[in-house]
Amino acid sequence: MDVTVPILILAIPLFMFLLLGLTGMKMSHKLAGTLGTLGMGTVLVLAYVTAFTYFFGGAPEFIDAAGNRLQYLVFDQTWLAFTQNLVIKIGFLLDPISAMMLVVITTISFMVHLYSLGYMRDHHGVYEHGFQRFYAFLSLFSFSMLGLVVAPNIFQMYIFWELVGASSYLLIGFYYRKPSAVSASKKAFIVTRFADLGFLIGILVLSYYTGTFNFTDFTSSAVAGMEGVTQVNIHTAEGILNIFQSSPAPMFMGASVLTWALVLIFMGGMGKSAMLPLHIWLPDAMEGPTPVSALIHAATMVVAGVYLVARLFPLYLMEESALMIITVVGALTALYAAMVACTQVDIKRVLAFSTISQIAFMMVSLGVARMDIHHGLGYMASMFHLFTHAMFKALLFLGAGALIHAIGSNDYTDMHGLRKYMPITHITFLIGCLAIAGIIPFSGFFSKDEILSSCLGNSTIAYVWMSAVAGLTAFYMFRLYYLIFWWKEHKVHEGHHAPHDQPWVMSLPLIILAVISCVAGFIPFGNLVSWNGVPYDFMAHFNWSVAAVSLVVAIAGIALATVMYRKENELPAKFKNAVPALWRWCHHRFYWDELYMFITHRIIFGCICRPLAWFDRHIIDGTMDSFATITNKASDAIKPLQSGQVQMYVWYYLIGALALGGITYICLL
Numbered sequence: 001m002d003v004t005v006p007i008l009i010l011a012i013p014l015f016m017f018l019l020l021g022l023t024g025m026k027m028s029h030k031l032a033g034t035l036g037t038l039g040m041g042t043v044l045v046l047a048y049v050t051a052f053t054y055f056f057g058g059a060p061e062f063i064d065a066a067g068n069r070l071q072y073l074v075f076d077q078t079w080l081a082f083t084q085n086l087v088i089k090i091g092f093l094l095d096p097i098s099a100m101m102l103v104v105i106t107t108i109s110f111m112v113h114l115y116s117l118g119y120m121r122d123h124h125g126v127y128e129h130g131f132q133r134f135y136a137f138l139s140l141f142s143f144s145m146l147g148l149v150v151a152p153n154i155f156q157m158y159i160f161w162e163l164v165g166a167s168s169y170l171l172i173g174f175y176y177r178k179p180s181a182v183s184a185s186k187k188a189f190i191v192t193r194f195a196d197l198g199f200l201i202g203i204l205v206l207s208y209y210t211g212t213f214n215f216t217d218f219t220s221s222a223v224a225g226m227e228g229v230t231q232v233n234i235h236t237a238e239g240i241l242n243i244f245q246s247s248p249a250p251m252f253m254g255a256s257v258l259t260w261a262l263v264l265i266f267m268g269g270m271g272k273s274a275m276l277p278l279h280i281w282l283p284d285a286m287e288g289p290t291p292v293s294a295l296i297h298a299a300t301m302v303v304a305g306v307y308l309v310a311r312l313f314p315l316y317l318m319e320e321s322a323l324m325i326i327t328v329v330g331a332l333t334a335l336y337a338a339m340v341a342c343t344q345v346d347i348k349r350v351l352a353f354s355t356i357s358q359i360a361f362m363m364v365s366l367g368v369a370r371m372d373i374h375h376g377l378g379y380m381a382s383m384f385h386l387f388t389h390a391m392f393k394a395l396l397f398l399g400a401g402a403l404i405h406a407i408g409s410n411d412y413t414d415m416h417g418l419r420k421y422m423p424i425t426h427i428t429f430l431i432g433c434l435a436i437a438g439i440i441p442f443s444g445f446f447s448k449d450e451i452l453s454s455c456l457g458n459s460t461i462a463y464v465w466m467s468a469v470a471g472l473t474a475f476y477m478f479r480l481y482y483l484i485f486w487w488k489e490h491k492v493h494e495g496h497h498a499p500h501d502q503p504w505v506m507s508l509p510l511i512i513l514a515v516i517s518c519v520a521g522f523i524p525f526g527n528l529v530s531w532n533g534v535p536y537d538f539m540a541h542f543n544w545s546v547a548a549v550s551l552v553v554a555i556a557g558i559a560l561a562t563v564m565y566r567k568e569n570e571l572p573a574k575f576k577n578a579v580p581a582l583w584r585w586c587h588h589r590f591y592w593d594e595l596y597m598f599i600t601h602r603i604i605f606g607c608i609c610r611p612l613a614w615f616d617r618h619i620i621d622g623t624m625d626s627f628a629t630i631t632n633k634a635s636d637a638i639k640p641l642q643s644g645q646v647q648m649y650v651w652y653y654l655i656g657a658l659a660l661g662g663i664t665y666i667c668l669l
Contacts, residue, residue: 006050009043009046020136033116037110037117043142044109068535072093072095073093097310108294112509119289140163141171143163148160154218155213164300165188169188191281192281195268198265199269218315271305272301273304274355275359275363290397294401303362306366309326309363334364338353339472342475343586345413346411348404354396357473364455364466365454368457376536379530389444392442395435403422416487418499419486427514428513432513433481437554438554441518444521448470453546463546487566
């Protein structure tokens with residue numbers, strides 16, 4: 001495969017970032033936005049060509065004689081060499097999940113670029129302050145995510161992982177004049193940096209004992225033995241397991257080093273994908289522009305943790321305890337976020353907690369995946385849901401942006417009865433709600449059903465738990481839908497225009513994403529992205545009994561939301577009064593933010609930092625100040641000795657000489 005196209009996929013967004021960042025202020029707003037959108041459109045075409053060539057080209061470097069899809073290094077250049085084996089390279093890796101992510105990232109990014117041409121203007125056509133800077137940051141974020149998913153080694157992934165964190169910080173804090181936006185950007189940056197510390201330690205531990213950073217070594221080829229261990233002549237995943245579990249391999253707190261390395265790496269994924277207890281940054285990140293929410297929190301940044309686990313899945317498959325941790329964390333996060341979403345009034349925060357819950361679905365799917373359960377169905381289902389969720393969640397966020405742009409508020413109490421005023425937004429938003437609720441024939445039905453099937457094959461408890469979360473998802477999404485588009489008629493305030501659908505640059509992305517959400521479920525995904533590159537016809541193994549149960553649960557959730565929220569009534573208030581404690585805890589996000597504030601301000605700052613600060617100021621600084629004070633006083637005391645009178649100097653000399661003589665005499669005795 002020619003390296004020109006892959007290089008351009010990374011080079012164009014980087015070039016657009018530099019161009020718009022350095023010269024954007026000298027351009028008109030329209031020109032800067034057009035250039036940024038055309039640049040991402042070009043990357044979109046190149047990514048589609050690359051993915052199509054990989055999946056359907058039939059070249060021998062992409063597919064073997066048995067029809068299995070192979071990993072292919074387009075290019076791989078050495079950057080840093082620590083040892084003969086431990087080498088950091090910069091390259092471009094094509095395999096089923098990286099090719100799929102190229103399609104997802106470029107599609108959503110292009111839609112956001114196009115949508116922002118309309119969103120980042122007010123009703124009078126005036127562009128937002130910093131419009132060129134906004135498009136420069138979008139290009140930087142796209143470059144970072146693309147570099148992350150095509151990384152051939154875990155160290156390159158970590159470099160772009162941090163670039164993603166930096167660019168998301170810039171986008172979340174775009175409205176830097178708002179204190180809430182500044183606080184949200186710092187919160188996201190600090191929380192994810194804390195998680196990334198664990199990721200870095202895990203990388204160092206894993207690379208130290210395996211002698212490699214390369215994903216191809218981790219997943220497909222043999223590795224050399226470590227110190228005290230002979231050559232391993234089996235595939236790397238099993239070879240690494242033998243290395244870590246052999247007698248020379250160290251143990252820590254009853255677990256092998258491999259277990260700790262994988263758990264620490266998963267910690268980085270927990271931060272990026274907002275898993276409990278590192279989820280607190282994502283709801284506050286809604287302070288950024290709504291297109292940023294669609295880009296970061298729907299399809300790209302938040303799925304980086306899922307992609308990380310999927311990329312190293314052969315290693316996770318060898319450690320049952322690590323997969324159990326992933327399953328438990330994902331299941332708890334999914335239920336927690338779904339319960340909180342049922343009580344929020346800010347539509348972007350409802351979608352934010354929905355994102356947390358759906359990402360947790362993907363994590364659970366990876367956690368329950370085993371080779372003996374339908375040939376790794378959970379792995380394929382996780383990637384399938386990643387793809388479908390990206391489309392319908394971006395649709396929902398962009399639909400929310402259209403509503404906010406028309407009404408000027410994030411609060412659903414200002415948005416009742418909008419279906420008559422905004423028909424395009426209404427229909428497309430409804431399609432997104434049906435997809436995420438898992439209603440046939442929309443895409444979410446197929447991907448979510450595969451996740452539930454994989455859960456059933458592994459654990460009945462996991463299946464029942466995640467089915468309940470799926471029912472809650474249908475309930476809170478249609479609660480949001482009815483409160484926005486039904487409930488009661490919207491009242492147009494005097495002097496204000498009636499709400500209406502947005503211009504074509506905002507409506508077209510909604511229509512395209514809605515169409516994709518309708519048809520994506522029929523893509524033969526198992527033939528394209530499946531475990532170990534082996535095609536898997538999931539439609540031939542489709543579990544209709546699981547599908548029927550999940551459909552009944554989803555319809556029940558929608559029916560309950562219809563009864564409670566389609567028309568204005570007293571049922572929501574009665575429910576709130578019936579379980580006030582539960583409603584209050586859900587509304588306040590189970591007080592996680594308050595807990596973090598207590599730990600940081602009361603314990604860390606108050607009980608630890610304040611005494612340390614006192615010790616630093618009074619003991620350390622006081623000691624140094626005492627030395628200076630003593631020196632100053634001593635110098636003041638001997639100042640009279642420097643009178644300038646020769647007679648006095650002779651007198652001091654004689655006294656000193658006599659004193660030295662006396663001391664010498666005493667010592668000689």
